[in-house]
Amino acid sequence: MVNETISLKKCSFLVYRAFDLAEEIDLERVQEISELKNVSIGSSITQKGKRLAFTRPTKKTLIVRNPPLHLELGITSIQVGDLFFEAPTSVKFWDYGALTILYRLELPEGTALETLLEISTQLQANVGTEDNIDQIAKKQVSEIKLVFDAAFTRPNHTDLSEDYSIVFIESFESLTPEQGIEWLLKHGPIAELILGEKKGILSTHSKESILEAVFQYAKSDLTVIDWNASVVVEPSGTLDIPDLLEFALSHLLEFRYFDHLIDDKLKLLYDSLERERHTFFRSRFAKLLREANQRFLEISEFTERVNNSLKVVGDYYLAVLFREAIKQFRILDWQNTVTRKNRTLAEISELVEGEMNVFRGHTLELVVIGLITFEVISTIVKSVPH
Numbered sequence: 090m091v092n093e094t095i096s097l098k099k100c101s102f103l104v105y106r107a108f109d110l111a112e113e114i115d116l117e118r119v120q121e122i123s124e125l126k127n128v129s130i131g132s133s134i135t136q137k138g139k140r141l142a143f144t145r146p147t148k149k150t151l152i153v154r155n156p157p158l159h160l161e162l163g164i165t166s167i168q169v170g171d172l173f174f175e176a177p178t179s180v181k182f183w184d185y186g187a188l189t190i191l192y193r194l195e196l197p198e199g200t201a202l203e204t205l206l207e208i209s210t211q212l213q214a215n216v217g218t219e220d221n222i223d224q225i226a227k228k229q230v231s232e233i234k235l236v237f238d239a240a241f242t243r244p245n246h247t248d249l250s251e252d253y254s255i256v257f258i259e260s261f262e263s264l265t266p267e268q269g270i271e272w273l274l275k276h277g278p279i280a281e282l283i284l285g286e287k288k289g290i291l292s293t294h295s296k297e298s299i300l301e302a303v304f305q306y307a308k309s310d311l312t313v314i315d316w317n318a319s320v321v322v323e324p325s326g327t328l329d330i331p332d333l334l335e336f337a338l339s340h341l342l343e344f345r346y347f348d349h350l351i352d353d354k355l356k357l358l359y360d361s362l363e364r365e366r367h368t369f370f371r372s373r374f375a376k377l378l379r380e381a382n383q384r385f386l387e388i389s390e391f392t393e394r395v396n397n398s399l400k401v402v403g404d405y406y407l408a409v410l411f412r413e414a415i416k417q418f419r420i421l422d423w424q425n426t427v428t429r430k431n432r433t434l435a436e437i438s439e440l441v442e443g444e445m446n447v448f449r450g451h452t453l454e455l456v457v458i459g460l461i462t463f464e465v466i467s468t469i470v471k472s473v474p475h
Contacts, residue, residue, distance in 0.1 A: 095202045095272065099259040102194040102208060103331050106226035107251040107338050109346045110234060111186040111241035116158045118240035119182050123160055157181040165192055167222060170211050180233065185391060187339040188233065190226050199262055206278050206288065212254055213285020213318065249349060251342045255331050256282050258322045266309030266324045273311065283318045302413055306406045314410070316417045333407060337414035344423035347388050351430040354384055358437055385435045388427060
């Protein structure tokens with residue numbers, strides 16, 4: 090049960106929305122556009138972009154291949170139940186075509202855990218303002234597309250998106266960080282906060298399964314990761330861990346996008362095979378094969394890029410958290426599914442291409458036989474006396 094006497098001094102909800110906008114985003118071009126134009130997104134003004142950089146000590150280095158470009162969008166008005174937030178809003182552009190939006194819902198000092206749980210329940214249950222956040226995000230993304238269109242390579246028009254939220258606690262009002270962590274682990278509503286459930290509903294087994302993913306670097310911090318939300322206690326206030334989770338979220342979105350894309354290509358190929366298998370001309374097959382082979386190369390390149398996009402050097406704790414995020418988001422499952430379907434696409438392409446080559450060979454043989462027959466007949470006709 091939630092102890093209503095426990096209150097928070099500094100806490101916020103980090104609410105994420107991730108979208109796939111294009112096959113690639115030119116981050117340098119985005120930077121140029123943001124600097125050259127007084128870019129307006131709704132009622133907000135973007136600030137000069139900066140690349141993602143982790144704030145861990147320099148001896149504990151994180152290497153991110155082509156770090157995303159971070160832009161501040163100003164303030165977004167968001168309502169959650171009876172509460173109104175003026176949420177600082179920012180976006181990150183990822184070079185592999187993804188865009189993530191972060192709304193930081195900052196809670197007033199002295200907010201009770203009971204209130205925190207109510208907000209979490211409303212956010213996770215998709216009621217009231219959850220739809221409002223989605224609509225706000227979609228509207229802002231539409232405006233971002235118009236402004237930065239020149240930076241997008243082969244924009245896509247899917248409605249694919251991901252959402253995620255983090256309860257980000259920096260300090261407790263009446264407890265030291267160590268006391269607060271100890272209380273949370275023993276009596277706190279960690280599982281309820283993550284799942285957005287009211288107190289007294291979850292079984293002991295459900296709570297224990299959530300608490301299997303508990304991590305601590307020091308006595309005063311805490312990270313609990315689940316597939317749809319996390320609880321992060323970070324007295325320093327640095328966003329390294331949320332940034333890491335956001336990074337993993339963008340990977341999940343991309344693998345879901347490619348899974349959707351391959352399904353479409355396979356369906357188109359199957360339909361074309363069934364419809365045109367007896368036709369004489371197969372130029373449509375040739376176009377489909379070119380597209381399939383191109384898609385195979387693109388997906389293989391992206392998978393390799395994802396695998397190499399983040400290398401953790403010397404920071405064991407962040408490496409462990411990143412692996413856990415990959416596990417909780419089922420990214421490896423999605424990656425394996427995409428890889429398997431991509432191989433299927435390649436195998437079908439090879440079979441169709443082989444059939445087309447046989448067809449071309451037979452056609453060429455018929456042409457040669459026809460030419461030889463024509464020459465023989467012509468010779469016979471010429472040799473016959475008139």
